[in-house]
Amino acid sequence: MVGEQVAPSWLPAGSRVQWIVGAAPPAPMGLVRLLIRDGDRVFCVPRERTGALDLPTRRVGEADPAGLKAILALGIEVTGSTEPPRWVGVVRNIVPAPSGDYGWPAPVAHFGVWQMENMPRIDGQWLDAGEETSSLKERHWFPLLALDRLP
DSSP states (O other): OOEEEESOTTSOTTOEEEEEOOSSOOSSEEEEEEEOEETTEEEEEEOTTTOOEEOOEEEOOTTOTTOHHHHHHHHHHHHOOOSOOEEEEEEEEEOSSOOTTOOSOSSEEEEEEEEOOSOOOSOOEEEETTSTTOGGGGSTTGGGGGGTTOO
16 A cells, blocks of 8 residues: 545545555456556546546446456557556545445445556547646546556
8 A cells, every 4th residue: 555545525424545556456446547648748538427637437347346358448449559558556445334426336446547658549638747736636546646657
């Protein structure tokens, strides 16, 4: 574990979030996200519901508990490459008492980040993650950015 926050504002009361790196993606995986970097710039696309810029993302189905099929499909969609993305880490929500609108597995849900070196072939925007005022700093996965170059 590389970090933890107790009572984050986006989770129900009594919850916590952890940022974890490890050898294998854990289950259950709720979402997979694809990180593509060009220096300090990060490739982003609009979120479906809000239009806010974020990493390319795919929801994970129950038949794919660790999200491996979902991230491979997302990598192909975004870059055209069949090369498997490299595991970076995960945001783990620990929610002992989920509220009715929480919507993820409880008490534990994971949201994984993988990286590819290939450049995107879809439309999107490059955002500078190193800027002091970068909107990416609000993303729950942002603490994992510093870990994307680990072996």
